[in-house]
Amino acid sequence: MASAVRFVQKVSATPGFARVAPYVFPALDRAVHRLTRGKVLLSAQLLPGVVLTSTGARSGLPRRTPLACMPEDGGRGWILVGSNFGRPGHPAWSHNLLAHPDAEISWKGRDIPVTARLLAGEERAAAWQAVLAFWPPYAAYQARVDREIRVFRLVRR
Numbered sequence: 001m002a003s004a005v006r007f008v009q010k011v012s013a014t015p016g017f018a019r020v021a022p023y024v025f026p027a028l029d030r031a032v033h034r035l036t037r038g039k040v041l042l043s044a045q046l047l048p049g050v051v052l053t054s055t056g057a058r059s060g061l062p063r064r065t066p067l068a069c070m071p072e073d074g075g076r077g078w079i080l081v082g083s084n085f086g087r088p089g090h091p092a093w094s095h096n097l098l099a100h101p102d103a104e105i106s107w108k109g110r111d112i113p114v115t116a117r118l119l120a121g122e123e124r125a126a127a128w129q130a131v132l133a134f135w136p137p138y139a140a141y142q143a144r145v146d147r148e149i150r151v152f153r154l155v156r157r
Contacts, residue, residue, distance in 0.1 A: 030066055047135060050078060050105040054116075057092075057099035065093045070134045072153075075107065079127055080116070082150035086141030094150045105154065114154040127151050 030051075047068040056063050070079040082094035097103060097116040104113050119127050128151060132139055142149050 030064065050080075050107050052080070052093055053104040053106075054093055054096035055100035055103070057095045063093065063096055065091075067093070068135070069105075069154075070131055076156060078105065078107070078114070078154040079131060080152045080154060081131055081138055082152070083138055083141040084145075084149075086144040088145055088147070090147065090150055094152070097152055102157065103154070113157040115157050116152045116154050119151045119153055124151050127153065 048071050050067055050069045052065045052067050054063050054065070055061070067080055070081075071077070072079060080097075082091050084091040098118060101116045102113070103116055104111055106112075128138075131151065138149070
C-alpha cells in the first residue's frame with residue numbers, strides 16, 4: 001500500500017496530471033458520492049476527503065465541490081488547500097469561502113455545518129508544513145505557480 005501511495009504522489013505532482021485531473025476526478029467524486037448517498041468518496045481512498053457545499057461568491061447559489069482535506073483534532077476541524085492541482089488561478093471554491101465563510105461539508109456520510117478561515121502568517125506556515133508532511137505533492141503544485149496557495153481551516157459551527 002505504501003508503494004501505491006508513493007506512486008500516486010509522484011504521478012499527482014506532474015504537470016500532465018494537473019491538466020487532466022481537475023476535469024476527471026471532481027466529476028467522478030460527485031457521481032459516486034451521489035450514488036452512494038454520501039457514503040463513498042473515491043478520492044478519499046487515498047486521501048481523506050470532504051464534499052464542500054459553499055455559497056457562490058457571485059451567484060449566491062450552492063456549489064458542491066469534492067476536495068481532499070487534512071483532518072485535525074479527531075475530526076473537529078479540517079484543513080483545505082486551494083492548490084487547484086498546481087494551475088495558475090485560485091480555485092472557485094476558495095473565492096466562495098472568502099465571500100461566504102459559512103459552509104457545509106459532507107464528512108464520512110454526515111453533513112456538518114462549518115465556518116472557514118483563510119490562514120495567514122505563522123498559522124499558515126505551520127499548517128503548510130503539516131500539509132506537506134501529509135501530502136508532499138503540494139510542494140510541486142506551489143513550485144508551478146506564482147500565487148501563494150490558499151490554506152483554509154474549517155471548524156464546526
